[in-house]
Structures are given as structure tokens and as C-alpha cells.
Amino acid sequence: MKKWRISNLYLALVFIVLYLPIFYLIFYSFNVGDTMDHFSGFSWRHYATLLSDSRMISIVLNTLIIALLSSLIATIVGTMGALGIYSAKKATVKNGLLSLNNVLMVSPDVIIGASFLIFFTFLGFSLGFGSVLLSHIAFSIPIVVLMVLPKINELPKTMVDAAYDLGASSWQTLTKVILPAITPGIFAGYFMAFTYSLDDFAVTFFVTGNGFSTLSVEIYSRARQGVDLEVNALSTLMFIVSLLLVVGYYLLGRYNQNRRLQRVKAAEAKINQ
Amino acid sequence: MKRIMTILIIVLAICGLLGGINYRLNAQTNAEGSKVLNIYNWGDYIDPALITKFEHQTGYHVVYETFDSNEAMLTKIKQGGTSYDLTVPSDYTVQRMRRAKLLEKIDKSKLPALKNIDSRFMNLSFDPNNDYSVPYFWGTLGIVYNDQYVNANQVQHWRQLWNPRFKNKIMLTDSARDMLGVALITQGKSVNTTNAADLQAANEQLIKLMPNTKAVVADEIKMYMEQNEAAIAVTYSGEASEMMANNSHLHYVVPSEGSNIWFDNLVIPKTAKHKAAAYAFLNFMLQPKNAAQNAEYIGYSTPNKAAMKYLPKKVADDPQFYPSEKTVAHLQVYRDLPLKVIGKYNDLFLQFKMTK
Amino acid sequence: MHKKATYLIPYLLWIGLFVIAPMALIVYQSFFNITGHFTLGNYEQYLTNGVYLKMTFNSILYALIITLSTLLISYPTALLLNRLKNKQLWLLLIILPTWINLLLKTYAFIGLFSQNGSVNDFLRFVGLGSHQILFTDASFIFVAAYIEIPFMILPIFNSLAELKPSMINASRDLGANSWQTFRRVILPLTMPGVKAGFQAIFIPSLSLFMITRLIGGNRVITLGTAIEEHFLVTQNWGMGSTIGVILILAMFVVMYLTRDRKVKGGRIR
Numbered sequence: 101m102k103k104w105r106i107s108n109l110y111l112a113l114v115f116i117v118l119y120l121p122i123f124y125l126i127f128y129s130f131n132v133g134d135t136m137d138h139f140s141g142f143s144w145r146h147y148a149t150l151l152s153d154s155r156m157i158s159i160v161l162n163t164l165i166i167a168l169l170s171s172l173i174a175t176i177v178g179t180m181g182a183l184g185i186y187s188a189k190k191a192t193v194k195n196g197l198l199s200l201n202n203v204l205m206v207s208p209d210v211i212i213g214a215s216f217l218i219f220f221t222f223l224g225f226s227l228g229f230g231s232v233l234l235s236h237i238a239f240s241i242p243i244v245v246l247m248v249l250p251k252i253n254e255l256p257k258t259m260v261d262a263a264y265d266l267g268a269s270s271w272q273t274l275t276k277v278i279l280p281a282i283t284p285g286i287f288a289g290y291f292m293a294f295t296y297s298l299d300d301f302a303v304t305f306f307v308t309g310n311g312f313s314t315l316s317v318e319i320y321s322r323a324r325q326g327v328d329l330e331v332n333a334l335s336t337l338m339f340i341v342s343l344l345l346v347v348g349y350y351l352l353g354r355y356n357q358n359r360r361l362q363r364v365k366a367a368e369a370k371i372n373q
Numbered sequence: 374m375k376r377i378m379t380i381l382i383i384v385l386a387i388c389g390l391l392g393g394i395n396y397r398l399n400a401q402t403n404a405e406g407s408k409v410l411n412i413y414n415w416g417d418y419i420d421p422a423l424i425t426k427f428e429h430q431t432g433y434h435v436v437y438e439t440f441d442s443n444e445a446m447l448t449k450i451k452q453g454g455t456s457y458d459l460t461v462p463s464d465y466t467v468q469r470m471r472r473a474k475l476l477e478k479i480d481k482s483k484l485p486a487l488k489n490i491d492s493r494f495m496n497l498s499f500d501p502n503n504d505y506s507v508p509y510f511w512g513t514l515g516i517v518y519n520d521q522y523v524n525a526n527q528v529q530h531w532r533q534l535w536n537p538r539f540k541n542k543i544m545l546t547d548s549a550r551d552m553l554g555v556a557l558i559t560q561g562k563s564v565n566t567t568n569a570a571d572l573q574a575a576n577e578q579l580i581k582l583m584p585n586t587k588a589v590v591a592d593e594i595k596m597y598m599e600q601n602e603a604a605i606a607v608t609y610s611g612e613a614s615e616m617m618a619n620n621s622h623l624h625y626v627v628p629s630e631g632s633n634i635w636f637d638n639l640v641i642p643k644t645a646k647h648k649a650a651a652y653a654f655l656n657f658m659l660q661p662k663n664a665a666q667n668a669e670y671i672g673y674s675t676p677n678k679a680a681m682k683y684l685p686k687k688v689a690d691d692p693q694f695y696p697s698e699k700t701v702a703h704l705q706v707y708r709d710l711p712l713k714v715i716g717k718y719n720d721l722f723l724q725f726k727m728t729k
Numbered sequence: 730m731h732k733k734a735t736y737l738i739p740y741l742l743w744i745g746l747f748v749i750a751p752m753a754l755i756v757y758q759s760f761f762n763i764t765g766h767f768t769l770g771n772y773e774q775y776l777t778n779g780v781y782l783k784m785t786f787n788s789i790l791y792a793l794i795i796t797l798s799t800l801l802i803s804y805p806t807a808l809l810l811n812r813l814k815n816k817q818l819w820l821l822l823i824i825l826p827t828w829i830n831l832l833l834k835t836y837a838f839i840g841l842f843s844q845n846g847s848v849n850d851f852l853r854f855v856g857l858g859s860h861q862i863l864f865t866d867a868s869f870i871f872v873a874a875y876i877e878i879p880f881m882i883l884p885i886f887n888s889l890a891e892l893k894p895s896m897i898n899a900s901r902d903l904g905a906n907s908w909q910t911f912r913r914v915i916l917p918l919t920m921p922g923v924k925a926g927f928q929a930i931f932i933p934s935l936s937l938f939m940i941t942r943l944i945g946g947n948r949v950i951t952l953g954t955a956i957e958e959h960f961l962v963t964q965n966w967g968m969g970s971t972i973g974v975i976l977i978l979a980m981f982v983v984m985y986l987t988r989d990r991k992v993k994g995g996r997i998r
Contacts (some may be wrong), residue, residue: 162395200749
């Protein structure tokens, strides 16, 4: 019993530290004043500024579209890549592919951004939504591979072989056997890709153009004037929405699971009758 | 598999929805027609009300993009792939862009309002004759101090920063030119020196400042000073004016022996596609009332002489931001130095930062 | 497998266009000096100029400290999370903070750690007096670890979740106490997760920037800070690329050292 309490205390502490700066930001989004060091009174003023700032709202929408779409495509390509790495027969090929896969994970963003910029302009690619989307897909793929690959490695070889022996085509094997088994890895990959995309500043900065901007770029370029609390208000709203989404998604999953369980039970009951 | 497909469709649907909203949002602002002006500026470096006013007055739609450093902006313009009609480089960057033939020559007959600019701030070394640039804001490098910890007379001159009583109390700006410049000025040298021995001596002087140095930071310096984190900072007047607005204990000094004077300037890149719009905007921003409104919003010093009378008297007469003729005479503009020399400045500064 | 060529095309295309091409570009650029002439001088400067070697040493040291402290905090967290009832939800809640912009969170930390910040208020309140927290090694490592923790918890959590309860029960039945079970069963079986976390954190930690300036006050200078400066401030892309090449080499070394030695069979299931 005592052990249980200590462990919960530890977890609580970890969560408190993780959320401390976020609550700090949220707290000051209600400040009458303009800075994050002195709370001079409660006000909705920064929220009002935000809602009337159509440029900011448009930037937020851009950011979300890029994040959702790029992580989706990165997840598809990355999963295919992970399957490829898995099926590579030689260890050297496998390790070689993995190393190449990780290059973008370790290169500093500034280098990635600068080299992508040179690359796009070399190809005569117009900078804007398209180039940002491509770059985000590019730097999200490796994390998807790293999330999916362990799940594939766990797949018992016998399972796949059994599917083939039972006459399944390779498409059927993929969709009916492999993908369901690695779904958690795919979701984790999507989630991480989404995170990377939301947070990226340096790469986006270099490859954007023609009026297209994302939230990170906007926040960083405002740093010279000091980030104003309108951004805090925005982060508060985004935080609450994502919290609701996460909890909602989870509850939905649970509800579906329960329903399925009940159906199974009902069926069992019928058989037993 | 079904779950994956469901999620895929949901994500695509959300994207479509957001895209639709975004399109509608932009359609509202685009309604005024296809006359466009692309501005590439520092983040939050113009009063947004002025952009709206400009759009109403002229019917142009302003597309506004932002950057956070001269060099980053330069890289983007140099690489192409974008076409900005106006951007805002600082003095030495104007020179560099001019040399790289990235700038469009300004047709002064189309800029009648250019006469509003103070003649002191025209024809400067980075752009003689102002063929390529129109001054937007100007300022100085100086010392900010907090009167709770420091007396005014202790920080009137650069060399006073080396006073041992300021141990671990000073914040420096993370810029090789600025900090080596301070050391050069205390040694009576030019901030544009290319002499290796002078630079070496300046760096040795700077390294002696390390014990007094609390941190070497950039934009955040404002936040730190507002929060009383350090007693003294070496920073730009623009930054200083912002921190002073939020913390009444802070004051700004431009050492009378000399310092750097900087200019941010409006320029038209060669790749511009809407030059008529760019000229319309330049004339608009040069109008005294607009310049004054912008200066009040941003808090930097305006080079627009005609605008001075629209500024609150307290601002216009403030010697911290509009210093006396005598001090201005001692101020030096950075010239763009040969790349090898800039490399030398940076290597020395890195060496300084690596000293514990 | 069958028809592997077709489904691999997008991935290989990605490797070609977005990995090999940029990498080649970096290697190519590392042979040019600031005035655009071919030279080996960048490498020479890196190897002979004490500043860069010292920086490399510092970076490795700090990255190790950051990674180990992250691991130290994350492993127990992942272990405990795994025992919770709604563990997937809690895991999502661990990742959620990473969706808030990093610069903003850093500013929040500045507010928390400053002389008159909440942490010092608290210290004064409990009678410990105020301290200089910002610009110290401790605060730098703390914030760096803060940023990385979710990326360490995730892989460890996943490998723990795969652990079959029967293994632990078997170990118990064979008379092992909790410590022995942990040491002999849980830890070895979750090593892949730890390694994945190590890879995901150690190398990016070598190239941290921004917080080295904001929280560390540039008293800590990592390779990432230097690259950032060479690309954005000094425009010496050659030297920046040279350090980039060094980082990529470091990545290959780390990958080699933490590689899965039991890829082929031999794995206990």
C-alpha cells in the first residue's frame, strides 16, 4: 500500500513538472498586462485580440492542415519503408537503410532547412504550401519508421507464412494480417509525426514563401518584439482543444470496445441458451 | 484496417474543412481585387492598423511575411523562389544586398515624400545617395541599467562596464560586431576596423569582461531585464524602449564617447513583381502622420523629421532615443566588411564565448 | 516478399531526394571556405583550433548527462504508467505538452526560473532564500531533459507494454524477488526501447541550440549552436557544414554502438 502511494506521488510529480510551464502560459494569457512576469488582473483582452486577428487565425489553420496532412502522408510512406527495411534480407542493407533513415533525425534543423531550400530553388519549385508540405513529410518519415519497425519485428514470421500457405495474396496478407498487427505502431508514428510538424520552426522558415506561414515561424519572428500574450491565448485554446480531442478519442475507443465486448457476451449468452 | 481507413478519411475531411474555412477567411480580405503587395518584414515591426489603412486607401491587398534576422532574410532573397516587393534590411545588409545586385534602384521622382526624411540620415556610407534604400527606423547601441542596483553615474561610459563591482551582473548582446565594437571603442578604434592586431587586442579586452558577464543573449534580453534578472545590459535602443515601457526602473544611456548607430531600411528587391504597389506603400509610410503613428506603436526612433511634431512631446524630446547632435556626431555606422574579416570577428567572438 | 519494388518506390525516392541529396550537398559545401573557394581548411580548423574540439567535448558531455538524466526519470515513469488502468490515455497526456510551441515553453521557464520568478518565490517562502537559477548548467540540463522526456518515455513504454505478464509471473514462481525480476527479466527485455530512446535523444542533444542561449545564456555552447550561428549569423556555410558532417559521423557511430546485436534469431521469446 505504501509502495503504491510513493509510486503515484512520483507520477504526479512528473506530470506536474511536464504541465507546469503550460499552466504558467495559460495563467498569463488572462493577464491584463502585456508581460509574463507580473499578473496585474484578470481579463479576456488577449482573447479578443486573437479572435479579431484574421491573419493569425489563418496561420493557425495553415499550421494544422500542414501538420495533419504531412503526418498522414509521412505515415503511409514511412510504414511502407519500415516494411521494406524489415523484408531486406542482408543485414548490411538493413543497417544501411536504417542509418540513412536516421540522417534527418540527427541533422540540425538549420542544415536540413538550408539544404532543402537550395534543393527546391535548384529544381525551380515555387516556395509556399507545397514546399512546406513536402519538407514536413520528409522530416517526419524517419520517426514513423522508428515507431513502426519494432512492431513489425515482433510479428512472428510464422504468422505471415501461415497467411501465404492459406492462399492469401500479398495484398491480403498485408491488409488482413500485417497492418492490423502493427496498427499501434502506425498510430504512434502518426502522433509523433504530427508533433514534429507542429513544432518545427527552422525548416519551415527556409522553405516557406509567397505569404504562407506557420505558427512557429510567426512566433519566432515576433521574438524581437517580445512574444505577446495573444500567442499565449492562442496556445491556451489549442491546448484545450487537443486535450478534449485526446480524451474524446480515448473515450470513443473505450465505448467501441465495450460495445464489442457486450456483443460478444450477448452472442455467448445466445449460444449457451 | 478498417480503423486505419476511418482515421484516414477523418483526417482528410478535417483538412478539407480547415482548408475551406481558410479559403473563406482569405477570400474576405482578397475581395478588394487582385492588386497585391508582398511585404517581408521583421515580426511585429509595423502597426497593423497602418496596413489596414493602406489597404483601404489604395485598394492593394497586403501579403505580410516575417523573418527574424537579417541573414536569414538575405538567404531567402538570394536563393529566390519567392518574390517580395519590399523588405527591411539593416544598414550593413543593405550594402551587402546592393553588392550582390539584389536590389532595385529607387526612382526618386516617384517618391515625393522622401523629402520628409531628416537629411542627417540620408546619404550614409552603406547607401550613398539613397539609391536603393529608404530609412525606416534608426537607433543606437547602448547601456540599459536598472536603477535599483546601479547608479546612473556608474554606467555612463563603456569602460565602466569592466568595473569589478559588476561581477556577474551584465548581459551582453549575442553579436560579434556589436560586442567587439564596444571593445574597439573603449580602445579608441573604429568599429569597422580590419586590422588584425586591433581586433586581437579588442578580443583580449572583451575576454576580461567575462567575469562580469552573466549571459550572452539575443531578443530575450528584453524579457530578462523587465524581470530584473540582471542589473545591466548592452543592447539596442529599440529593445531598450520596449523594456522601459514595461519596467520603470530601467534607463538607457548612449555613451558619449561613441557607439554604433543602426538603420533599418525599406528596399525593393530585384525580384519584386508589384513595383507600383511598393512605391505607393513607401509614399504612404513616409507621410509624417503615418510615420509618427508607426513610431509610437513600435517605440523605435523615426528618421522622419516631419513626423517629429506628431509625436508626443515626451517622446520627441527624450535624449535617450533622440540624442543630442554632439552624441550623434560620435556614432558610427557599420560598414559591410570583406567576408574574411567578418569571419575573423566571428571566430574571435566564439573564442570569447567559450571562455569560462 | 512479393512485389516489394513497387511499394518501396516512395520510400526510396524519399531517401534519394531528401536524405542522400541534402547529405551530399552538406559534404560538398564543407569543402568551401567563406569566400567560396575549394579548401580543406574547414576540417583543418576544426581539428587544430582548440575551440571546436573543446566544443565537441562539451557537447558530448552535456548530451550524455541530458540523456542519462532523461533516462533516469523516464524509465520509472514508463514502468509506473504501465501499471495504471487507463495507461494509453496517460501516455497521450505525456505527449500532449510537446504540442505547445517550444519557444513559448522556454519563455515560461524563464518566467519560472528568474530572480523574481515563481520558483525563487517558493524558495524564499520555505526560507531557502533566492538563487541564481537561470544561466546555470543545472537549469540548462533540466530544461533540455524536460523537452526530451516524452521522446524517451514513449519507446520504453511501448517495450514494457509488449512484455508478457507470463514472463514476470514465471520469474516470480521461480522464486525471484521484485528486484531480481526487474534486473533479470524486465530490464533486458526492454533494452530495445531504452536503445531507441537513447538514439532519439542523445544525438539531437548534441545539436541543441536556442535553449543553450535562452536558458544557458550561451555559457554552454554546443555543436548545434555553432552550426546555427554559421548558417544564420556568420553565413559561413562551409564551416557549418563541416560541423554537420561531424554530427552525421557521430550519428553513425552511435547507431553502430547501440545496434541490435540480436537481429538474426537468438531472441528469447
